Amino acid sequence: MTGIGVVVIGRNEGQRLERCLASLAGQADKLVYVDSGSTDGSVRMAQARGVEVVALDMARPFTAARARNEGFACLQQVLPAMRYVQFVDGDCEVDADWLSTAQAFLDAHPQVAVVCGRRRERFPQRSVYNLLCDLEWDTPVGQAKACGGDALMRADAFAAMSGYRADLIAGEEPELCVRLRANGWQVWRLADEMTLHDAGMTRFSQWWQRSLRTGYAFAEGAFLHGAAPERHWQRESRRAWLWGLGIPLAIVLATALLGSWGLLLLLIYPLQALRLARRGDRSTRENWLQAVFLVLGKFPEMLGQVKFLLNRLGAGKAVLIEYK
The missing domain is CATH 3.90.550.10 (Spore Coat Polysaccharide Biosynthesis Protein SpsA; Chain A)
Known part of the structure; x- marks a missing residue:
């Protein structure tokens, strides 16, 4: 060398x-x-x-x-x-x-x-x-x-x-x-x-913290370089907001208007996992595990986005997010 x-x-x-x-x-x-x-x-x-x-x-x-x-x-x-x-x-x-x-x-x-x-x-x-x-x-x-x-x-x-x-x-x-x-x-x-x-x-809590850190990174990356032409992590940030907050709020609203029928919107999550699993190119077990946790991960990623926004607004302090 x-x-x-x-x-x-x-x-x-x-x-x-x-x-x-x-x-x-x-x-x-x-x-x-x-x-x-x-x-x-x-x-x-x-x-x-x-x-x-x-x-x-x-x-x-x-x-x-x-x-x-x-x-x-x-x-x-x-x-x-x-x-x-x-x-x-x-x-x-x-x-x-x-x-x-x-x-x-x-x-x-x-x-x-x-x-x-x-x-x-x-x-x-x-x-x-x-x-x-x-x-x-x-x-x-x-x-x-x-x-x-x-x-x-x-x-x-x-x-x-x-x-x-x-x-x-x-x-x-x-x-x-x-x-x-x-x-x-x-x-x-x-x-x-x-x-x-x-x-x-x-432990699940370790995975959750790691995913929360990922969401924080998406938010900060989009803040720094989200403008065209790079659009750094804009799509990942939008997905976290959509699946982690937007759809749950839509389900709450639909339930308030339609009663228990609104809960049918919850099916969008397993259907998304099914779509991702079918698109995978590994073993059936690996495809399903990755798909399920990709969908589930949008919730801690959304919380990571919230944490970044609070820090930007001065309501929080940027500290290291560790999982181990």
């Missing part, structure tokens, strides 16, 4: 962080771990492995975007010749061939600023929620609009954009990709294996 730095972010990841750092040993020129107030010995463990550590000042509001930016700033100092930077979450294990594959792709495609691959869930069989993550991350291969938290980027392109928006509590990666694409860069997703993620979601 030549000119590749890695930024790992985490807090109290324990064994997951150990696996992450072990998977990166010898794969890059410099590895920086950014810790956000861990109490499980993560900092000592990383330092014992010879990893450069940045301990965030937790007196300032924390976001993953801020952590990645500070990790990148550290890399610029310790690796001035850095050409590429791999961002990875501390609960992920990086595939042994990923960095070389991704670097070769960027070397061969100078118009591409960001490349990502297949992120898989480590234990999809442990819970429905882990499986849903694995299905969500199986996005189309080829030129894409955005990447996730794990991706290899050109250091100069990242620096030119001033990195992530540090104040975003979610959705910072797609927002950065919007700005990169507006400046003529491309984002690509490869079919190659990239990372193995450990979501550790076993």
Whole structure:
């Protein structure tokens, strides 16, 4: 590897962080771990492995975007010749061939600023929620609009954009990709294996919080870049309002006017799940699980939209929305 730095972010990841750092040993020129107030010995463990550590000042509001930016700033100092930077979450294990594959792709495609691959869930069989993550991350291969938290980027392109928006509590990666694409860069997703993620979601409440955070990200993304031609996350935001609030209000109104006959409108939800399940291209079980939770997810996504609006109006405070 030549000119590749890695930024790992985490807090109290324990064994997951150990696996992450072990998977990166010898794969890059410099590895920086950014810790956000861990109490499980993560900092000592990383330092014992010879990893450069940045301990965030937790007196300032924390976001993953801020952590990645500070990790990148550290890399610029310790690796001035850095050409590429791999961002990875501390609960992920990086595939042994990923960095070389991704670097070769960027070397061969100078118009591409960001490349990502297949992120898989480590234990999809442990819970429905882990499986849903694995299905969500199986996005189309080829030129894409955005990447996730794990991706290899050109250091100069990242620096030119001033990195992530540090104040975003979610959705910072797609927002950065919007700005990169507006400046003529491309984002690509490869079919190659990239990372193995450990979501550790076993409870409905975790899934709900994660979906609420998604709705918040949709609202903030649409606020920042919702105008034409990008229309960033406008459609996703409208769907959250329609299915999470508009239709329930219509059902209440219909019931008030028509009595119990108005409750027939509730059938629109299972019918939508049926439509989505029939459109799926995986196993029958996976298609139905994804369809049902896509429909159900519109309710926490709508609440995420409400939370963002309240924050914009000054009635709330933007704080990190965590699910684990």
